[in-house]
Amino acid sequence: MDDLTAFIAARLSEDEAMAKAAARKRRGPWRVVGDAFRAVIHGSRATLSVADTPGMAIAEHIARHDPARVLREVAARRRTMARHERKPDKQQPWCGWCTDDRHFEAWPCDDIRDLAATWSDHPDYRAGWSPGDAS
Numbered sequence: 001m002d003d004l005t006a007f008i009a010a011r012l013s014e015d016e017a018m019a020k021a022a023a024r025k026r027r028g029p030w031r032v033v034g035d036a037f038r039a040v041i042h043g044s045r046a047t048l049s050v051a052d053t054p055g056m057a058i059a060e061h062i063a064r065h066d067p068a069r070v071l072r073e074v075a076a077r078r079r080t081m082a083r084h085e086r087k088p089d090k091q092q093p094w095c096g097w098c099t100d101d102r103h104f105e106a107w108p109c110d111d112i113r114d115l116a117a118t119w120s121d122h123p124d125y126r127a128g129w130s131p132g133d134a135s
Helices: 005-023 054-065 066-085 112-117
Strands: 031-033 041-044 045-051
Touching: 005 066, 031 054, 045 066, 066 112
Parallel strands: none
Antiparallel strands: 031 041, 041 045
16 A cells, blocks of 8 residues: 555544544534524534534534534545555556546546545645646
8 A cells, every 4th residue: 555545544534533433422413503603503412502613604514514424425535545546557556447548547646636635734645645746
């Protein structure tokens, strides 16, 4: 496994673990109830008050990115990683999804770089992984 694949796999595992921990505390679906000054996020078993936040925008953001959605995103990103599998080559590795009989796509392809860019603020992220950078 190369460094970029390991980096993405580790970030997905972290996101999954956090979402599962949050879901154990407050089962969803999460929704916002209240006004801009006293927003509350309700799940089926608990209530999270966000009255100390700047209001509805943050409450809506939290509710929108509830654990169930994060877990769906993790699963979708893992499927994307599986499709864009790194294929070995003596000269240069290539993307198994993007390469066909008429077109060669070096690995990491743009889709993998875009996935990794989600965590571009992580200390282990490397600038050379950015979308548009040559491999």
